[in-house]
Amino acid sequence: MTKNVKNEVTVNPNPLHYPFPYYVKIADGDEASIKYYKRNGVPVSYIHLPHRMPHYYAVFNAASQEEADSMNRFFNNLDKKEYRDTKAQMEKEASYEKLVEEGFDAAQDGTNPEEIVAYKTVINALNKELDELTDEKLRHCKMVANKESEREVAKEMGIPRTTLSGRKNATLKELGKKMKDYR
DSSP states (O other): OOOOOOOOOOOOTTTTTOOOOOEEOOTOHHHHHHHHHHTOOOOEEOOOTSSSOOEEEEEEEEEEEHHHHHHHHHHHHHHHHHHHHHHHHHHHHHOHHHHHHTTTHHHHHHHHOHHHHHHHHHHHHHHHHHTTTHHHHHHHHHHTTTTTTHHHHHHHHHHHHHHHHHHHHHHHHHHHHHGGGGG
């Protein structure tokens, strides 16, 4: 017997009593931006949006719900593009210093350049697949990588632990299928 339960997570859409709010993410640790917004009368709030880590956001009011939705999509896409660009730039930077930072030791016996290239190929393929995951599925992977408690993550995401466990397993299975050629 299966239960059709719609999982609804809600965030107070009007934390500052704006009828049509849109949110501009502020980078972690960017105190200057927070002070700038506050100095100019823009409310700043620490918000935990569904399936995301909590961040500081500058909150603005749009003229209509359509405009608010459009602005929220725009800033969300901008954040994703910035993340992808930063990641791509880091992948392009291949230097001996970076290899040493990542643990490469030329003096170590058994260091094989072919293994290093193969490892880098697998890591790049995995990063590509992770970039294509939804925020929720990416959160499942981070939970496993960081050895976080399912109970705590389920509470953070506002879903039952058993639901999280099932979704996590499905995500890992999906990722495993995509990476099968790299085993």
